[in-house]
Amino acid sequence: MRQAFICTNTRQAVNLVTEIGRSGEGEVWSTDRPGLCAKIYHAYKADRIRKLEVMIAHPPRDPNAHLNHISFAWPQSLLQDRHGAIVGFLMPQINASVQLLDVYNPQRRRKVLPGFNWLYLHTTAMNIASIMWAIHEAGYVVGDVKPQNILVDNRALPAIIDTDSFQVRHPETHEVFTCPVGSEGFTPVELLGQNLAIVEQTEVHDRFRLAVIIYLLLFGDFPFKGRWCGEGDSPEPNELLRLGYWPYAPNSLIQPGPLTIPLSVVHPAVEQCFRQCFTVGHTDPSQRPTAQDWLKVLQVAVAGLTVCRRVRNHYYRASLGKCYWCDRKAKLGVDVFPAAHPSQLAWPLRIVATMRQQQKRIQRQVAALPRPQIPLPAWVQTGLRSIANRPASFPGPHPLAGWQGFQGGIQPLRQWLANIDYRQGLKQLGLVTVITIAIGMGLVLLSRSQMNREDIQLTVVGVGLLVGLVMVCLLWLRLLKQQN
Numbered sequence: 001m002r003q004a005f006i007c008t009n010t011r012q013a014v015n016l017v018t019e020i021g022r023s024g025e026g027e028v029w030s031t032d033r034p035g036l037c038a039k040i041y042h043a044y045k046a047d048r049i050r051k052l053e054v055m056i057a058h059p060p061r062d063p064n065a066h067l068n069h070i071s072f073a074w075p076q077s078l079l080q081d082r083h084g085a086i087v088g089f090l091m092p093q094i095n096a097s098v099q100l101l102d103v104y105n106p107q108r109r110r111k112v113l114p115g116f117n118w119l120y121l122h123t124t125a126m127n128i129a130s131i132m133w134a135i136h137e138a139g140y141v142v143g144d145v146k147p148q149n150i151l152v153d154n155r156a157l158p159a160i161i162d163t164d165s166f167q168v169r170h171p172e173t174h175e176v177f178t179c180p181v182g183s184e185g186f187t188p189v190e191l192l193g194q195n196l197a198i199v200e201q202t203e204v205h206d207r208f209r210l211a212v213i214i215y216l217l218l219f220g221d222f223p224f225k226g227r228w229c230g231e232g233d234s235p236e237p238n239e240l241l242r243l244g245y246w247p248y249a250p251n252s253l254i255q256p257g258p259l260t261i262p263l264s265v266v267h268p269a270v271e272q273c274f275r276q277c278f279t280v281g282h283t284d285p286s287q288r289p290t291a292q293d294w295l296k297v298l299q300v301a302v303a304g305l306t307v308c309r310r311v312r313n314h315y316y317r318a319s320l321g322k323c324y325w326c327d328r329k330a331k332l333g334v335d336v337f338p339a340a341h342p343s344q345l346a347w348p349l350r351i352v353a354t355m356r357q358q359q360k361r362i363q364r365q366v367a368a369l370p371r372p373q374i375p376l377p378a379w380v381q382t383g384l385r386s387i388a389n390r391p392a393s394f395p396g397p398h399p400l401a402g403w404q405g406f407q408g409g410i411q412p413l414r415q416w417l418a419n420i421d422y423r424q425g426l427k428q429l430g431l432v433t434v435i436t437i438a439i440g441m442g443l444v445l446l447s448r449s450q451m452n453r454e455d456i457q458l459t460v461v462g463v464g465l466l467v468g469l470v471m472v473c474l475l476w477l478r479l480l481k482q483q484n
């Protein structure tokens, strides 16, 4: 534990516990104050402290406060050392979240957040727009929008960190504290090549960054990127951005790549917003859709999504009429929203998925069995094959399949019950009954003279039981064999 600092608000001691992160300007530590972490700067800068004071006095409204969610790690109070010098600040700690890169990148998403489908991505985009709107409403500019600065939790609720890099304007004195940093791919054309430390930005610049973030979420890649159709090598990404070359700009020398998800798969209103931002806004930045505009169209887009009948993890625009992700999988062999593993699903879905998986596993095992060495009667073989080739109209898992009781000797029976084909089973039962009656009748006819009525009844029941027992034993042996 590091030395204690003093919180300037409460005058209480704050101890640093473990280091969470480190950058060029400071370190972030967890503290002994529940839910709060501290940023400690490497060096003292007077204007930075004044900026923090303005931020602490004028926090934006948190659009997700009602959900018990913290949407931005906003500075809460300054921290001073033993000598009274300001060394950093306290802010809420964002827990159980992943970086935006793990959300929009299909490969990373598969590992980190499987099951985070297009509905979640739309919702994340919508929530980022709503947070950005609240920030702009309060007069701030995010400035350094980048995937590393946006964390997302499993409810698709984002949180913006590194808020002390925001551009801050004092509401009364109008003094501006700039955002001196920017990230490649997120800098609007009019700011390219400028010294950000002295440029006063507006929310219009953030509108471009927001559109790039939303594009990343919905399409998994940057907009100013694609297959170069001009002469020579493709220019640098920033040059493409400067030229306004994105795949859907008129006269663009960038065309969609083979794996590019087409713009037309999103809701037409969302598509229009992208065109408005990247094409119209390229020459007239004030025409870029605002955060509020994005919030509205994304709400409409989310309402217009529907779930695929084949893959539960596929959400697509219902007005397309069919699942785009299934089409894409068929054409390209790529599925960016593969069905999630059962362990990654909510528990009711997990049970159903586990049962289905178990059935499929047994089916595979039975199908892979060698032929039995003792030739079984044809009707038993047919029955066994019917277990292996369960028809598609199978009525669903037997209730016993989910039963977690005995795991030992009763397991094969349990699995057999879970996989039994009811129609084939009925046929077999009928066959066994007919054979039993036939044998019984034969015996009765043969020994009619010597047997009384009770003897006949006993014989019929006995033969029936015997046949049934033999059949069960054969099946049991077969199932025991497939277990090994």
Ligand SMILES: [Zn+2]
Binding pocket: 308, 309, 310, 311, 314, 323, 324, 325, 326, 327
């Ligand atoms: Zn689908």
